[in-house]
Amino acid sequence: MTDKHKPSQQLYTDAYFERGHWGLKARQTLVALVGWICVIVPIVITITAFLAVDHPQIPHLWTYREGIFEIKFIGILLLFAFVMVSLFAVGMTIIQNRKRERVVEQWPTYNPINQRKRETELEKFMDDRFGDADFRHQVRRYQVKPEQNLETEQIHELYQKQHLNDLGD
Incomplete structure (x- = not known):
């Protein structure tokens, strides 16, 4: 289904x-x-x-x-x-x-293709870190392990790495 x-x-x-x-x-x-x-x-x-x-x-x-x-x-x-x-x-x-x-109504100030890539990359990161989306949305109580905590700039660095990969392609 x-x-x-x-x-x-x-x-x-x-x-x-x-x-x-x-x-x-x-x-x-x-x-x-x-x-x-x-x-x-x-x-x-x-x-x-x-x-x-x-x-x-x-x-x-x-x-x-x-x-x-x-x-x-x-x-x-x-x-x-x-x-x-x-x-x-x-x-x-x-x-x-x-x-x-x-x-x-001006031309978008962001690239929709890059935005989709960012969302996919972030979803993959969250799946690896915290479990798949169904689990994350349906769990009632979840204890975050200390090693699962996000660093202050970790999402930004993930986007930067993705951007550099796009430039290299």
Whole structure:
């Protein structure tokens, strides 16, 4: 079986969507409904009170002038915040697009062929030093032996050696 056709490992489970677990489903559904009610009811009360100022026939729970003034004030603050965030987002988009045109879409600053060789060389080095990739990715606990520790410039030296080999070829 090739790597492309391996079944993917499921990394999470949710008992709510599995068969059975009726108590869990009932409890979580009830909590979700209570949560939505706690969100929707205050919004409806506020909107009806705000609309009832101009249309008294709309049923409402309160009509305090201070409350209506506060709603208008918060609306103005939110409108101002929306305008400022929009200006910032548009400005950053323009800056990023200009930067991308100037820098990113230029000829690559690295050689993709050399990059692939470096990755292969590093993978071979890690396989020799710490075991194959499957082992490294699946092991839960690993004790590094003192002789396996990397020197400060060891990866850089590996790349330099690979570069000199490429020049010699």
